[in-house]
Amino acid sequence: MSIAVPGNSVATIYIDDRGYKADPKQNLLHACLSLGFNLPYFCWHPALGSVGACRQCAVKQFKDEKDTHGRIVMACMTAAAEGTRISIQDPEAIAFRAAIIEGMMINHPHDCPVCDEGGHCHLQDMTVMTGHDYRRYAFQKRTFRNQYLGPLVNHEMNRCIQCYRCVRFYREYAGGRDFNVFGLRDQVYFGRQADGVLENEFSGNLVEVCPTGVFTDKTLKQHYTRKWDLQMAPSVCVHCGLGCNTTPGERYGRLRQIVTRYSREVNGYFLCDRGRYGYEFVNGEFRIRQARLTRDNHPRNITKAEVIERLAPLLAEGRQVIAIGSPRASLESNFLLRTLVGRERFYAGVSDDQFRLISTMIEILGGGPAHSPSLHEIELSDAVLILGEDITNVAPRMALSLRQSVRQEPMQIADKMHIPLWDDHAVRQPLQDAKGPLFIASPAATRLDDVATQTYRAAPDDVARLGLAIAHLLDDNAPSVPDLPSEAHTLAESIAQALKKAQRPLVISGPSCNNEAVIQAAANVARALCVIGQRAGLSFTMPECNSFGLGLIGAPPLSQAFKTVRDGAIDAIVIVENDLYRRAPVRSVDAFLSAAKDLIVLDHLLNPTAGRATLAIPAGTFAEADGTLVSSEGRAQRFYQVFVPEGDIQASWQWLRDVMAAEGREEGLAWEHIDDVIAAMAVAIPALAQVQQAAPGATFRIAGQKVPRQPERYSGRTAILANIDVHEPKPPIDPNTPFSFSMEGTHNQPPAALIPYFWSPGWNSIQATNFYQTEIAGPLRGGDPGVRLMDPTPDLQGKYFDQVPPAFAPSSDEWLIVPLYHIFGSEELSLSAPAVAELAPQPYLALNEKDAKRLRVQAGEQVTIQLDGMAHSLPAQIKAELPLGIAGLPVGLPGLARFSLPIRSVVEREITSPHTS
């Protein structure tokens, strides 16, 4: 488990009479696996630590050289102390380990052929490893009833081997409380008290945490494929700004699943459920799979050649063309679009608010003294202040890191008692429920409140004021906040104290409140901490997967584009991967889109904007394209094409390149491959110069060979198209990357950025990750993928922001409507994945209890609000914690996606008419 342990001494340990170096602060299992030994285990998990339950990792320990007898110990429960002598090969230890598997298997249904885990099952691997192969148990097995756990996770309890990993992950690591262990002896049951949807946002990790087939990916089940039959490539999650590393798998042109791609610095071993299950939009029925030309309201499909043929003249030099980029498109696609139309005609495709906030955040990170931490560093923070963000719903994976961060400070108790920090349950004993400092100031309750030291519910301006006050308390030179209520002042004082005392304090904020003062307040706190000599972290969430990247490219917001078309005639508009109806009021977007005769939209889904295109072009999703995204940490990361889709789908940047080539433009001809694009971008945009270092280029080879996307055992190649032709189809060529679309190539370990999937001889499950790390839970060999584009300015002379907003004053007739976020529902692409959509809420308006009473509405009754001059009717939800005068509206849901919040509006109780349903 990851705990900040100062000092790294080295011990010599002896394994089967040979000396090795090991970390004495670790246990023997950690040491053996780090050294590459095949030592089986179950209950231990690198992120969860040791509990000694399964007894699978047994080795023989000897007192000294003379001790020939030795005794069986659990490697995971024994320190790798100096001089420790153990044997993995000892016959008694070998027999014991085989017996453990035998014991686990007495109740197991042996249903590998029909089990989804088969082929990437840790239990299978360990069974083979220990050599247990003959069944001696002759009695009836125990059987269980399975539960319905929602659309994400499938439950098959008979396969359980009672390792307790699931419940430890779900409850102790992820903070879920609707899952547990029931019963005892060999009848232990893991699940819910009754059937029902798992409530925790990280439930999908059970699929990987469970070493057998009890918890499996329910979406995979609908289009099941064995791991060895998947074509895979390293990818990056597109469903929020954190840039978690993923491994998507494809077969027969369909994306089948997403699993975690370990990276110590970014997401470690885990993903959030949005990131794991959002992928199904790729297979969705709303995909644009063929270019579609609409003339006189008659749409017809056209070929790739025709697209290029038609586009080239449309976009030819001299024509009035403007282009809208996107925070969810790759750097390459945005850059090519900018190149195509010219810098002055390229717009960022985000609202003014977002533009302003993101620019401010980037400026702060680049110009301020505080460091933007990785998720791993966030996990190690020992005092955290969150201003204005509902982390779980906005940057979900970060919430999991924060849940671990609150254990950092209390962990010192255990350290003082000399309890090894890997001894998970031993550590938890003296710690009890002790939590390190975590303060959350936000308008509405957040899913992290249960681990917060204190929460502060206030309007965005008041959240900013609290932050500014903290900064002032830390450093007099920061502006002071007049008329701060005494409660807020007391809170500010205790927060300032906690941050001051911490070793690794962290401030988190972001654009969720749509309030610049909040961001500035966070910057002031971080700066003040740095001024008083603290090593402070400052982390901003970013709304989309490439908001940071688009911000670095630096283009004006959407309103400027709207203005341009109002100011003069435009021939064509090109929009890349952006549904403008989610960004601006309908009327403005309608007007804008109608301003040009030709509206060219490149996107994945037929969204309202694409629906209006005169030419809609099928753009490759993350799984069908190569590209680079910049995460909220400021880390540029490459994602690789997983498969070659049917039809004409290709990356947006490839379409644009092809058009330029057809026009005969130099760039179009010269930029043949993605590496050429990245190199050109490095020159054109200095802030992106380092993107080249994010991953090896297309010419990279291992011993002259490419890296195969398909596992060595990929099967049935000649049978895939047997209904047409039994000859093996020629694999597609990939000129853009060092990967091949086949099983040919070297299966040696590639560099970290190029790991298509984790596999090691004897280790078919995701636990093969062990063999790709410098040490267990450490960085990937050669360093974690990606490159950080932004480093703080160590200079402490910079200025504080000095605007202090006035306190929020509720008004008697208007409410301040603030945005509320939902992990399932607020993000555009994942909402097209059926499993995610099933979990998204219906639109509602949240009100404080007193406000509701004043309006004489009860939960569920309809209320009306005014947005953009139109009345909207919504069912009321009561949220006790909302401050008076503040109402909350979920963002991103169908019908509610486009409003820029906060906004002031009247809220009225709707007079029920027979027509309202």
Added chain:
Amino acid sequence: MLTPEERQEIEAEFPRYPHKQAVCLDAMKIIQRHRGWVSDESLRDLGEILDMTAEELDGVATFYNLVFRRPVGRHVVLICDSVSCWIMGYEKLCQRLTSQLGVDLGGTTADKRFTILPIVCLGTCDHAPAMMVDNDLYRDVEADHIDDVLTNYK
């Protein structure tokens, strides 16, 4: 809904422990004393008082022997099946008891009068075989005594 009486009894336990959740087993037994068993519904109601989820309560409840998560008869017969009683004639006793009542171990008579459950050593091995009916301990029980014992319970 828990009755005010149940609530009161449960709350009376709070001062005995530094944490509210430690009361959960006592609380389930209080509910059981009043209702004979702990239903899913009372589990949820209890969860509200103790800030515990149904999962957390049931994880505990299903670990222990004497928290009944299914309805039982008006009287619970616990018959010791551990070693000394076994040596001293548990099997005969058990046979007599089950045939007398017409249910197997774990069962409840049709008239809901008795539930018979096996129990581990009752700690009265020098007077084996032993059994308990509700709160009453019976020692040196002979198969022929069973009738007499049971008539005390309506």
Added chain:
Amino acid sequence: METPLTKNIPSNGNAPLDLKAYEKAGGYESLRKSLRMPPNAITELVTKSKLRGRGGAGFSTGMKWSFVPMGKDAPHPKYLVANADEMEPGTFKDRLLLEGDPHQLLEGMIAAAYAIQADIAYIFLRAEYKLAAERLGRAIAEAYERSYLGRNILGSSYSLEMYLHVSAGRYMCGEETGLLNALEGKRANPRSKPPFPPVSGLWGKPTIVQNVETLCNVPHIINNGPEWFIRLGLTADSGTKLYGASGKVKRPGLWELPMGTTIREILIEHAGGMRDGVKLRGLLPGGASTDFLTEQHLDVRMDFREVQKAGSRLGTGTMIVLDDHTCPVGMVWNLEHFFSQESCGWCTPCWSGLNWTERILRAMEEGRGQPQDLEKLEFQTKFNAPGHTFCALAPGAMEPLQSALKYFREDFEQHIREHRCPWK
């Protein structure tokens, strides 16, 4: 012969002494004495007395107390717990002390609590001990009334709250760390050690868990001194011990005798020997989780070391006697049934191994035994050896089995050969 532990216990099963009578018999004298001593002096006294735990493991009581952090910086609240869970089959000694002389336990607990400067004491009582619960409840109330408990005990600066906790039934609740979890309202799984309870126990605070009989010795040690206590024992172990016998003996029962009394004396003199018509085949000297001894061991002295030398353990000191009209295989099946039912489900050798063991033995009893079964059973005894499992439950379960395989092998073979239980 002195019988300090049972001297106040009415032999006719009548109600125990009430507080007044108990005081008259010298009760709570040790408490007054203790309060005049520095806490660590009591721990020293108990260490010197060589009192060893009577709950089964025989750990030095004084030494255990000495692990508790003391002084100004010690974490508080600290806890003392009397382990009155007594659920080991064949064990019925603590019941006598609980029902027969509750104030003696309270007095021992208060002195022990004072020694470690505990703030809160619990009696962890198994639910089936209804009478004990009633009497302990009354005794605690009486003690509060007389300022033996509560704030500023007897005008001193020492305060102690005491509560009776009635459990909900599981053998694992008797295992000291399982007990802590149970008391916290959790599943009674064992805890990872270290940290040991004296350092981090209940709610992470220093906690001493002590068997009822152990605690009952404390007042007498304080009153009469460690030398006196050492002299009570006949061997290297000090004090008296509650010894019991159950099974087909003439007079099953419980006797307080000097530590180190021979099996023969207990079995023949006190229990009256075997019932007419049956012969001794073996015995478990200290409860269900000890190895069988046989006739050849009758002269073994019942103390910690001697019984171990003979290949078993003193355990709880209450013997279960196997006679020649009772099937040894059936008896072991019964024991393993108990253990497998009580496995907490945490570690694999235990939850899977005990279940398997129990199934094999049942099959044998029911005439479905297989020739390979003996090998499998032997394998289980090694598989579940001490150190292989997370706590001592499963290794304890293996003790009667491994010794039965040694002493009664022919009986097992006969079951398999004849496809039936010869006793049925």
